[in-house]
Amino acid sequence: QKEVEQDPGPLSVPEGAIVSLNCTYSNSAFQYFMWYRQYSRKGPELLMYTYSSGNKEDGRFTAQVDKSSKYISLFIRDSQPSDSATYLCAMSAGANSKLTFGKGITLSVRP
């Protein structure tokens, strides 16, 4: 079993839709939960991170962590064509520690 599992997708939605992206994990030591966005042929770009359980909101993006279920989510409201990219969840056991990534899901937002 992989430490981090992510829905493989791809996912295609119409512009304006609410998008829900999810990951599950098995390692109880993970404390930091991050979401990265990667455009084709570019490096991953950090969207947001959450420490332990709870919610965090940044503009149209909301990250949720449920440590009891070992489940994290990223919600994108009012999705835009510019949101079309690959989204990767990542986790670490501590600050200044390696990241363990999901395999990523490719999102396409149709105008």
Add this chain to the structure above:
Amino acid sequence: DSGVTQTPKHLITATGQRVTLRCSPRSGDLSVYWYQQSLDQGLQFLIQYYNGEERAKGNILERFSAQQFPDLHSELNLSSLELGDSALYFCASSPRGGAASPEQYFGPGTRLTVT
């Protein structure tokens, strides 16, 4: 732009050869991480350096090695290259250690093609 730079952008080389990938972290960042991204394995951690010292190792092959220099730039050396080493190689840097700084900022990557 994350502030992390990597050179070269692309490398095409033959099996058995050796290459060096270079990374300059964001100004002030002491930690450098190297990751490999392939279609089948996704993004995999290779190795971490902190202020010149090796800090952690992942599934890095013995044919691969890295170092971090006093000016904090890092190099990843890949030798006896095989076709399966073709991948995107990313470096990332993170701010000074501490509970409040888990973020890692990624460079644009080096695309390695082994023929």
